[in-house]
Amino acid sequence: MSAISPDDYGCCFVEIGIGTYRSKPPKLVTLEELKRMTFDKDVEAYSSVYRFQTYDPYTGPILSSLLLDFDCKDLELARKEALKIINYFIEKVGVPEEAIWTCFSGSKGFHVFINRRVFGTKPHEKLNIIWRFIAEKLRDTLKLSTLDMSTFDRRRMVRLENTVNKRSNLFKIPLTLEELHTLSIDEIKELARKPRTVEREPSSKITVIQNAFDMFNLAMDELETLEKRWAELEPIRKLSTTSELPEWIKARLEKPVEEGRRNNTIFQLTVAMVQYGISIEEAYHILLDFNRRCKPPLDTTEVKRTIESAYKGVSEGKYSISPYSDAFVEFAGSWEQREFLIGDEPPLDAAGGIKPFIYEPIGDGWYVWIKDGKKGVSRVNYDQERKGFFLSLDGDEFRFKEVLLGTLPWATPPRQEVMDFIKERKRVMSGSELFSLIKKYFTVFIDLTNEWQATISALGVFESQLRDVLRTSLFYITFASSFGAGKTTALEAETELFYHGLAGSSVSDASQGRVGEFYRASWGFDEYDEFAGETSKALSRVGYRPGGHYIRWNPDKNQPDITDPYAVRAFTIHSEHEAALKTRSLTYIELLKSSDHRVPIINKYRRDIANQLTRELWFWRLDFLSKYEAGDSGDSGDASKSVFGELASLSKEEFREGLYRKHTKGFLPSEVRLLEALRGRDAELVHTAISVARLIDTPEIIDDLVAAINQKRLEEAGEHDARFLKLVDIVKQHVNNPKTELGKTEIRLPDITNELIEWCKQNDQKVPAPSTLSSWYRRLDIVKGVNVRHCKDGNYLLLDERVKNAIKSLEEFEELKVDDLKKSDLIHRPSSPKKTxxxxxxxxxxxxxxxxxxxxxxxxxxxxxxxxxxxxxxxxxxxxxxxxxxxxxxxxxxxx
Incomplete structure (x- = not known):
């Protein structure tokens, strides 16, 4: 028998497993040893998909052909999809038939192997990830529903060819392409009743195919890009976490359980350990040892399955454990008294009352509080006789309107970290440090190309976290794109960092108001254009100012329910009909199609990264508010007043007028540049940017936004085509008409439209679409329900100051172009014939x-x-x- 050369296979070690559940641990053998091995007909044998260079399967390069596993109870469907991908490789990629091997799995699927040599594959440490990238693209392109993605784990094992599947009593057998195409499922199963061989082209004769080579290198480039992005997250991933387990978990681990409690106990232990920063690898080691001491122990496979299920549930925010969960309650008493120091600190304030100190829920009725520099944790209890929640400490009694019991719908820090914070053992990051890390987080996960977009996204997070001191209208983050470009990913990445962030879809008006008040939630909505209620749409368009209420009649009480909602902070839009949302300030982010949004590594760990940032934000917020209330961080009280003076108490319209027309004293030069650059736009961004920049001492926020506005103005210059300029000129003539009385004179809007259409026809210009006209009218502040009223003979426009100011702002914008060009060191020519x-x-x-x-x-x-x-x-x-x-x-x- 001739030796198998390293040049032919590259890596010389494979793992071999025997038995359905591989009761014996897999062992590494060389390819030569595998070639000599024989197996009885009734033995189930497996080998690793990948080949290793060393005896350690966890390290070093690996090598394999591309294995595509089509698995489905409907064998005919699996066969059709296997043939579909084979035809794709032959017809589209140009792979010869002899480079494609197929097998019937012996149960409910087919394996298709594309020889690695057509890709020019060399040993690579993450070859399994490269294959996965290629498989995902094939799955999405060809719409394959039966392609199994689990074969891309580094240590994945598959049944050896010509070994039996005991469940079906059929063998895994090789098939020719013709047999796969022509034989019926019953005929294939008949062939699989015994081992068989098929003549195959020697691998050494298979050469590189250019299209396959390009496919492989494109996937490898994606992997390199991903790894670079992952490296950028290193500062976030290294944020301090408490890996030291509390006593109640340690006590549970020291005391094994009897039959009937094993699975549930291991599940709850996993959840608890993940909450305290233990990795899944560490959890495997600790809990397998715990299981061995149980009487009797569970099967190892069952333990691993339980651990993986619990770990996945925690990462998705489904599970949370406290010392009062059934697996730990017998050990909770002494820990509670020692750690929470009940009765040793001042009492908690009644919810909804005047706050003498700061408090924040952590679940199960427990609250962290800070007062006069002291920190503590206390629990609110229910009094059955008085039908209410009360906290009674040091002789004082406090009543709560409502208490957040059970697991909270947003991430909270592990209890041990909370105790470290209370006992001053935890370092709290500065706002400037967190802002920098959050910008990096958004750049990686939302795939942003401009730094200013990450700055705006981070501003949305801090405006939410500082909602108690930013008491004026707030702005929104808007994501829009085509299907599959990452809107939902962007929405989740943003909402997960909000203060009490909740993501939803098609939430009713009542729910938005009620849940927003009860949880003090910051909403993020997916698919804004599917909002059912007009109130929700109004909240999203107009914004929210404290003191605004949502009233809904309650038929059970026969009286109105009044709620104080905290409106949307982020939402995605699917269609183009809400163009006004996209032009608010600088909040509109256009997402481009990116394969990175489908890369499993990034999205798998995104929630973990977000949870780390959320924990740090949680501690920073409490620490900041305690200093702010004490006057250590700016003036005590309302941050808006300290930054904007008397303007902060004005209405939205008066606030904007004061910023852009009167100018408040005391602004820094960079802030003045921001005010000038944003003239004519919504005022929310100015307020949020300047307030946050001062409150967290991060002046570069303003510089980023000034650069962003300059870029946006250049982009908008391209929109000033001749048709739009003509529309501006038509409206301007009506406004400047001596007979016009601003605020009283009305003209038919269709007359303006028809005049523009006639001009377009005379000057060989394309007539603008209705949606384009609508967006142009909005840029002129011509809005239905505001200065446009509907009549039977058409809409009427009220010529008012809004329209006049909009035209003036556009003219000022045209004058600013020369200055913008000097700063940006480039030459442009707008289409306007007026420019020289x-x-x-x-x-x-x-x-x-x-x-x-x-x-x-x-x-x-x-x-x-x-x-x-x-x-x-x-x-x-x-x-x-x-x-x-x-x-x-x-x-x-x-x-x-």
Missing amino acids: EDKSLASPESPLKETKEKKIELCSKCGASLNAFHFERKDGSILCYNCFNEWKRSKDAGKK
Whole structure:
């Protein structure tokens, strides 16, 4: 027998397992040894999918062909999908038939092997992840429902060819492509009653196929990108956690349990250990030892399955354990008295009353509180006679309107970390440190390309966390994109960091108000355009100011229910019909299709990373509020007043007018630049940005936003095509008409539209679509229900100050373009014929030159239409705005 050369196989060790549940631990053998091994007909034998370079299967490079496992009770469906992927590789990728091997699994599926040599595969430490990337793309592209993704674990084992499956009494057998295509399922099963062999092309004759090579390298590039992003999260993953288990868990581990309690106890132990920062690998080691001491022990496979189920449930936020869970209650008494110090600290304030100190729920009726520099934990109890929740300590009694019992619907820190915080053993991160980490978190998980987008997302988090001191209108984060581009991922990533963040979909008006009040929740909604209630839509459009109530008639009480909701902080939109939401301030983030959103490693651990950040935010918030109330962090009281003075108590419209027209004294130069840049836009972003930047001492927030606004203005310049400018001119003529009385004169809106349409026809311009017209009217502050009223003969526009100011803001914007160009060191030519060329603006270092007066239609790089705004390089190429940005970033990176 000829030896198997390392050159042929690359890695020379495989794992072998015997038996249905592999009662004997798998052992490593060489390929030579495997070749010589024989198995009885009634023995079930398995081998690892991957081959290893060393005796340690956990380390070093691995090697294998691409295994695609189609598993389904409906064998005909599994066969059809196996043939579908085989045809794809033959017809689309160009893989020869001899490089594709197929097997009937002996039970309910088929295995398809694509020889690794067509991909040019070499040993790689994470080859299983590369194969998974390829399989996921194939699954999504070909819409495969039976493709089993579990074969991509590093130590995954599959049944050896020509060994029996005892459940079906059928063998795993090789099949030719013709047999797979022509034989019926019954005929295949008949062949599988005994072992068989099939002639196959020697692997050494199979060569690299270019399309397969490109497919493999694209997946490898994705893996490298993923690893870089994962490395960027290292500062977050290293956040301090308490790995020391509390006494009640230690006591449970020291005392094994009898039959009937084993599974539940191991499950609860797993949940508790995960809450205290124990990894699943450590949990395996600890709990397998615990299981061995139980009488009798559970099967090892069952223990591992229980641990994995519990770990998955905790990571999804389904499970939480306290010392009063049934597995631990016998050990909870002494721990409670020692750790929580009941009766040793001041009492908790009544919920909803005037707060003499700060408190925060941690579940099961327990609250952490801070007063006069002292910290403690206490529990509220129910008094049956008086029908209410009371806390009685040191002779004082406090009544609670409602108490949050049971597990809370948002992440809370492990109890041991809470105790470390109370006893001053935990370092609390600064707001500036957390802001930087949260920006990194959003950049990685939402796949953001601009730093300012991460800044805005982080601002949304801090505005939510500081809701008790930011007492004015707030702004929203809006995500929009096509299907599958990551809206839900973005929404979850944002909402998980909110103060009492809750994610929902199609929540009723009453639920939004009631749950928002009861939990003091920060909402995140998926698919905004599916909102059922008009109140929810109004809350999202207008915003929320403390003191605003939602009233709903309660037929049971025959009186109204009045709730004080905390409205939406983030939402996604699916359609384009809510264009107004996308143009609010800078809150609109367009998400692009990215494979990273489907990469299992990132999304698998996203919640873990978010939980770490949430814990740090939880401690930071309590620490900040305690200092703020004491006057150690700015002026005590309302942060809005300390930053904005008398403006903070004004209405939304008055607040905006005061910011943009009167200007409050005491702003820093960077804050003044932000005010000037945002002139004419919603005021919420200004308030939040300046307040948060001052409160957490992070002035770079303002700089990021000023840069963002400059970029957004350049983007919007491209929208000022001739049709829009004509519309502005038509409305301006009506506003400036001597006969017009602002606030009284009305004109028919269809007359303005028809005048624009007639102008377009006369000047060979495309007539704008109704949705485009609607967005243009909104940019002119022409809004239905505000200054547009509906009549039988059409809508009527009230010519008022809103419209006049909108036109003035647009004109000011046109004047600001020259200054923007000087700062950004680039030359542009807007489509407006009013603009004249200014050659003095060209920088001698810039590779751009002015665009001459000629009609440009397509970008030289991407082919996009250039109907308004573009750049011309010295080499003669014309770039659209997006392509120019890519070039500029690469140029800046080269300088660094």
